Every structure is written in structure tokens, then in C-alpha cells.
Amino acid sequence: MSHEFSLTSIPDLNGRYDIYGAIHKGLRKAGCDLLGRLGAADFQNVEETVFLIGDLRHYLMLAASHVVHEDDNIHTALAEKGVSTVTLDEQHDDHRTAFRELEELVVAWEKAWPLSKAACGRKLYLAFAAYIADDFAHMHEEEVVTGPLLWRNFNDEEIFAIEMRIIGSLPPEKSMAFMRIMIPAINPAERAALLGAMKKNAPPEIFQAVIDFAVRPGLSDGDFARLADALKLAA
Ligand SMILES: [Fe+2]
Structure with a gap:
């Protein structure tokens, strides 16, 4: 995956509607919190770690659903204006591969014999760290490159309408789950x-x-x- 952007060219919001800001802050904070817990976990202690694994799966479910929301609503809207989203689409495909691999590592930890659990946990920790590193670079690109593309092609009411379509498509429990990660992060x-x-x-x-x-x-x-x-x- 390649990410080409300059840290000195981060655009200002200038009062424009920011479709990515809150949810990306939520995903970043929840991802960092989980990474910290995975680093500190005693993976041989199944009773304790099982809650962390549940939270990890929940996070990955939200992350997978977030990728679909962007594909179905933001990328399609840009495509209708003739704006290519090929790079972002490829990055989302990489995310889907990572979600599968992370689930495989979780299952490997669940099935491992007690003496192998710590080694499986270390693999899971490293893989999750690599995934969020990739996702942070990806979200950065969305906010510094794709955000301004949205501003150029849509007015704020139209961008707000895209966000409302996403929110309207969510079942209440998922909406609540996204709010739970966003509120402490903003x-x-x-x-x-x-x-x-x-x-x-x-x-x-x-x-x-x-x-x-x-x-x-x-x-x-x-x-x-x-x-x-x-x-x-x-x-
Ligand atoms: Fe994305």
C-alpha cells in the first residue's frame, strides 16, 4: 500500500463540513486503547483475555462496517462526479484482507494449547499494530486528500446528506456502538x-x-x- 502525502499540506477545514473527523477520531482512539490492552494482556490467562478478544472483535466489526459505509456512500458519490477512488478502494480491500487475517489469528489463539497461547497473543498484537498503522495512514489520506475532493465537488448540504444516508442505514445498536467510540474521542x-x-x-x-x-x-x-x-x- 502506498500513501503519498506531505505533512505540511494538511488542509484547514475553513468552516467546511467534515464527514470524516468524528468517526476517524473514534476509530483512532479505540484502536490505540485496544493496542495498549493487547500489549499488556496475559494471553495465557483465558478468563481475563476473553473480554479483550470480545472487544477486539467488536472493534473489527465496526471498522469493517465503516469501510462499507465509505464504499457505498462516499466513493459512489465521487464516482458519479467522475472522481477516481481506485487507491482508496484498494486500501479498503487491504483492510478486508487484514480483517480476515486478524480473525484467523484470534481463532488460532482460542484453539492454542496453554503453552502456545502467549506466542499466539504476540502474533495477534503485532498484526493488530500493523493493521492500525496502515489504517491511520489510510484515514490520513482520506482527511487530507479525499476530504478536499469532496469539498470541491459537493456543497456542505450535499456532504451532510451523504452522512445522513450512512447514519440512516444503521440499525440502532450499531449507531450506539459508533457513538460510544466517537464521544470520548472528540x-x-x-x-x-x-x-x-x-x-x-x-x-x-x-x-x-x-x-x-x-x-x-x-x-x-x-x-x-x-x-x-x-x-x-x-x-
Ligand atoms: Fe476509509
């Missing part, structure tokens, strides 16, 4: 904007469920208080 102003829009547009019981299950558990008391203040939530 900054206070981004949280207030995202949840402020949801408070205005979503039915109150859905908004409350998001606060209870996807927002509150991932934030410190201080961050939650700041958000509650911004959103004027009842105490």
Missing part, C-alpha cells in the same frame, strides 16, 4: 455540536438512551458536566 465543542443537533432532531427517548448508554459511560465527571452544561441537560 473535543468538548465537537461533542456539544453533535449532541446538540441530536437533541434538536431525535425523539427525546432516543436522545436520552444515547446520553445514558453512549455518552455518560465514556466521559469523566468533569467532561460530562461541561457537556451537560452546553446542552442544558436537566440535572
Whole structure:
């Protein structure tokens, strides 16, 4: 996989709608958290590690689904404008190969005899590190190259509509799962904007469920208080 970009040519948002920002922050933070846990795990202790493996599979499921959302909504929209997405499509295919290989390594750890579990865990750790390294470079390219291509070809309302198509296609539990990784990863102003829009547009019981299950558990008391203040939530 080749990534060609210069770190000094990272574009400014300039007030434009950022379709990649929040979800990519969420994937980066959740990926780094998992990598840290995989590095510190005692892979011979099955009882403990099984929770980590569950979280890893959950992350890979979300990552695989994110790739499909981009293929089906962003790449198709660019293709309709005659913009090639061949490089990104190839990178997404590489991701799909990585998802299969990581699942094989997880199964190898599950099936390994006790004495081989630590070695299987080390392989899984290294493979996951290589995968997120690739994904970080890929997401960087999307934000510095593809983002500006979207701005050139669509206005903000059209980009927002693409994002709404993605969100509208998600079953509620998956939406919640994406929110759980995004909310702790974005900054206070981004949280207030995202949840402020949801408070205005979503039915109150859905908004409350998001606060209870996807927002509150991932934030410190201080961050939650700041958000509650911004959103004027009842105490
Ligand atoms: Fe992507």
C-alpha cells in the first residue's frame, strides 16, 4: 500500500463540513486503547483475555462496517462526479484482507494449547499494530486528500446528506456502538455540536438512551458536566 502525502499540506477545514473527523477520531482512539490492552494482556490467562478478544472483535466489526459505509456512500458519490477512488478502494480491500487475517489469528489463539497461547497473543498484537498503522495512514489520506475532493465537488448540504444516508442505514445498536467510540474521542465543542443537533432532531427517548448508554459511560465527571452544561441537560 502506498500513501503519498506531505505533512505540511494538511488542509484547514475553513468552516467546511467534515464527514470524516468524528468517526476517524473514534476509530483512532479505540484502536490505540485496544493496542495498549493487547500489549499488556496475559494471553495465557483465558478468563481475563476473553473480554479483550470480545472487544477486539467488536472493534473489527465496526471498522469493517465503516469501510462499507465509505464504499457505498462516499466513493459512489465521487464516482458519479467522475472522481477516481481506485487507491482508496484498494486500501479498503487491504483492510478486508487484514480483517480476515486478524480473525484467523484470534481463532488460532482460542484453539492454542496453554503453552502456545502467549506466542499466539504476540502474533495477534503485532498484526493488530500493523493493521492500525496502515489504517491511520489510510484515514490520513482520506482527511487530507479525499476530504478536499469532496469539498470541491459537493456543497456542505450535499456532504451532510451523504452522512445522513450512512447514519440512516444503521440499525440502532450499531449507531450506539459508533457513538460510544466517537464521544470520548472528540473535543468538548465537537461533542456539544453533535449532541446538540441530536437533541434538536431525535425523539427525546432516543436522545436520552444515547446520553445514558453512549455518552455518560465514556466521559469523566468533569467532561460530562461541561457537556451537560452546553446542552442544558436537566440535572
Ligand atoms: Fe476509509
